[in-house]
Amino acid sequence: MNVAARLTGAVACVALVGMLARGGIAGAILTRGDDAARAGRLADASAYYDRARTIGGDSLDEVDRYTLLALLAPRGRTSPSALRSADAFLDADDRSAPGHFDRGLIEWRIGSYAASARDFEVAWRLGHDPRAARFARNALRRADRELGS
Amino acid sequence: MTDIAGWTYQAAAQRSLFAVVGSAALGVVSGLGPCSLARCMAMTAMTGGASRRNVAFAVSAYAVGAAVGYVAYGTIAGVAFRVAAWSSYSYAVLAAVLACTGIASLVRAPVHAHEPRVAPIGGATLLGLGASLTLSPCCAPFVVALTGISFGDLGFASLLLCGFTIGHVAPAAAMAAMASVGRKLVTVRPSVVAFVTGTVSLAMAGYYGLLV
Numbered sequence: 001m002n003v004a005a006r007l008t009g010a011v012a013c014v015a016l017v018g019m020l021a022r023g024g025i026a027g028a029i030l031t032r033g034d035d036a037a038r039a040g041r042l043a044d045a046s047a048y049y050d051r052a053r054t055i056g057g058d059s060l061d062e063v064d065r066y067t068l069l070a071l072l073a074p075r076g077r078t079s080p081s082a083l084r085s086a087d088a089f090l091d092a093d094d095r096s097a098p099g100h101f102d103r104g105l106i107e108w109r110i111g112s113y114a115a116s117a118r119d120f121e122v123a124w125r126l127g128h129d130p131r132a133a134r135f136a137r138n139a140l141r142r143a144d145r146e147l148g149s
Numbered sequence: 150m151t152d153i154a155g156w157t158y159q160a161a162a163q164r165s166l167f168a169v170v171g172s173a174a175l176g177v178v179s180g181l182g183p184c185s186l187a188r189c190m191a192m193t194a195m196t197g198g199a200s201r202r203n204v205a206f207a208v209s210a211y212a213v214g215a216a217v218g219y220v221a222y223g224t225i226a227g228v229a230f231r232v233a234a235w236s237s238y239s240y241a242v243l244a245a246v247l248a249c250t251g252i253a254s255l256v257r258a259p260v261h262a263h264e265p266r267v268a269p270i271g272g273a274t275l276l277g278l279g280a281s282l283t284l285s286p287c288c289a290p291f292v293v294a295l296t297g298i299s300f301g302d303l304g305f306a307s308l309l310l311c312g313f314t315i316g317h318v319a320p321a322a323a324m325a326a327m328a329s330v331g332r333k334l335v336t337v338r339p340s341v342v343a344f345v346t347g348t349v350s351l352a353m354a355g356y357y358g359l360l361v
């Protein structure tokens with residue numbers, strides 16, 4: 001094999017392995033994001049989660065992480081990727097109670113209380129988690145208060 | 150894996166010696182991850198064709214190097230967290246070095262087989278120390294958790310991290326032993342070895358590049 005053939009073969013093998021091991025690579029990047037979040041570097045964590053999402057696609061793991069970041073970040077500083085990730089995940093799997101619960105929390109942090117109440121209600125119907133019912137009631141109360149003011 | 154980790158952390162919190170066994174199990178689990186492949190490759194390259202005794206010495210030296218590094222995290226306050234903060238730079242350097250060695254292997258495929266007769270013990274120790282310095286996503290959560298749980302108890306922290314090291318170097322030791330035996334039994338064309346080494350190095354460079 002000459003040099004060009006070896007290099008082409010190597011690049012093809014690396015691309016193939018990269019495609020096959022997408023899930024594992026995304027998982028490792030998520031762990032890096034978790035480490036950054038634990039160290040208080042929320043912007044770095046968000047960047048790692050974005051990268052993991054680009055490579056591995058939308059999964060409940062990413063939505064969970066974005067939700068945690070949304071809860072940790074100051075109000076008004078929620079990453080736009082958080083809601084996008086939850087939307088994309090629920091587009092693919094609309095019957096996920098944890099997915100609806102997570103999106104409800106993100107929407108709560110953004111201030112979309114009516115949407116948050118809807119998601120908590122769906123999460124309660126799908127998963128029968130009493131916390132979701134309580135959160136739905138609270139979100140509905142906040143939504144009414146917002147409308148009233 | 151979460152069960153083993155949870156069980157180990159509980160045992161460590163109760164200062165039970167079972168936690169050392171659990172740490173070793175966590176070491177094996179993390180030693181099988183993709184992050185450890187570069188270390189396994191390096192050990193395999195070092196010990197290929199060496200005698201069984203020499204391989205045992207080299208693997209022990211590698212384990213000692215790694216144990217010193219990991220125990221340093223557990224005993225020197227905050228080192229694990231500082232190293233974790235620098236990890237982006239160490240991953241960038243590692244990715245660049247792996248990419249360069251991968252391309253060099255692919256471009257300069259050897260014509261004659263080169264059989265190292267003696268595995269360098271000092272090199273193996275440095276490799277172990279260097280491996281522990283690049284806290285990878287496979288092992289970092291366990292090392293940080295074990296360090297955190299046993300914080301303030303130097304002896305117990307050292308014991309846990311030594312147990313972790315024994316498990317963590319086991320896959321590399323197994324690969325080194327297999328490579329040593331395999332190279333005596335089977336003759337592989339040097340160009341094939343260079344192609345495989347170069348390709349794996351490039352793949353690892355890409356992997357670490359994504360973790361920067």
